[in-house]
Amino acid sequence: MIWLGIDTANTPLSVAIVKDGAILAEVNSSMAVNHSLRAMPVIEELFETVQLKPNDIDAIAVSEGPGSYTGVRIGVTIAKTLAWTLKKPLVGVSSLKTLAANAVFFNGLICPLVDARRNNVYAGVYEFIDGELIAIHEDQHLGIEDLLDSLKGQKRSVLFVGKDVGMFEEQIMDIMKENAVIAPFPMQLPRASSLIFMAQQSGHEENTHAFTPEYRRIAEAEANWLLQQRKEKGSD
């Protein structure tokens, strides 16, 4: 069984090809380069490296978000187009769960987070239970302080994962004190091999045509429109 994994949800880019539970090749980078310039060339190179044709793969795993709207869409568009035209199953995995998967064997809560600007983050809370990564709290878009307050209440040790963790380190240590653990740099980037690992465990398969990113946030124009609708209804 050969898997292709793609993660372009945030600044890092990761693509991997995994065969029968072994990594054949993986490319990881974290450069502020548009994924549209890099993603397909890297995928093309990777197939060249492992001497496979696109049709040789059996399944595709993709990071479905949350993250940069455009970034998530590039990975999802590539993955769903490949899955559809090659007639292969597609599995979407949370971008945050993929990050949390770096912390395998950590005894405690795992909090993957990504900066969402203006003191907001996309974050989830995960835990390895009997070797399986379980979501304790659903991925969400929230203020960093709200996140830390709720984690503090758990009174457990929490590992923070993600390349943006450094931006919030002071706040994290301030609020969480000795319960906070900051993941070291080799664990900060999402890895497409972990993404594939999570996809294999989920046993879930998407409806390829209907598959869309998990934005975890409605578009600003839509939020304003809904607010307007509610106001108009309220004043009637």
Add this chain to the structure above:
Amino acid sequence: MDKDIYILGIETSCDETAASVIKNGNEIISNIVASQIQSQQRFGGVVPEIASRHHVEQITLVIEEALSEAGLEPMELDAVAVTEGPGLVGALLIGINAAKAFAFANGLPIIGVHHIAGHIYANQLMQPMEFPLLALIVSGGHTELVLMENHGSFKLIGETRDDAAGEAYDKVARVLGLPYPGGPAIDRLAHESDDAVEFPRAWLELDSYDFSFSGLKSAVINYKHNLEQKGGEVIPAHVAAGFQQSVVEVLTTKTLKAAKEYNVKQVIAAGGVAANKGLRASLEAAFENEGIPFYVPPISLCTDNAAMIAAAGTAMFVDGQRGNMGMNGRPGMSLTSWSK
């Protein structure tokens, strides 16, 4: 041409998700368009983030439908042509990345097409292009006069200095309380009107083929404001008719003058506003008088579609143009010639 050429076109530069298969650059085999107009109407215009979200939902469905309606397998295609720019960058990226993934998976070459070249080549689907050719492109984002000496050669001889014609229509429609998009609503009202308010014409310099519509838009706003101040009643149909007369007269006069100066064999109109009945009638009458062949594609090929992208893509394919997996969206892409 010995062997037939089949090109898949993909277009997502604004709010239509479209795919089409074209044979030999001039025959439509399939032409699928998924419009977001109902969703975007809520906001009174196209919201880029919403447009991108819809494109992701529709893209593989639309391509699949284009192929199945054409009765073709991917391997029977010769290339994939996709709109590279200009347009909304987030929207362009969906079509481009779908096109790249599809081309990679099926071992096909990819060709990046300029959206306006696409609008011009929509005419190739109706009748062969004859050169020199003059194209008037009028849409929500464009008002341009382009001279073509040959396939793939584009010379911009006039363009708008402020608002595009379609943009002016949308803004004036908003002033009159008409729905989005403004073009069809104003066209209809103007057509039914028994009178027209006199608005100025923006001719600019004597020898210029450039356009300007922001002054006309201001004139409409001032007219309405002044009349309301005096307690008068604004009749939307009269304003619509006056506005449309001004736009149509300037577009027709400048296009006709350019056609004569460059001694062209064919004049074509393209873009969403080319679907406007008032403009179409005025251009048709003017060129019939002069005996210069004038064409406008049917409405479905004037508004954004992928057939036009595949048509232009075929001309590029024949000329040996190829893109690669590093293709990026180019929101401000300018119309440059691919052949001399």
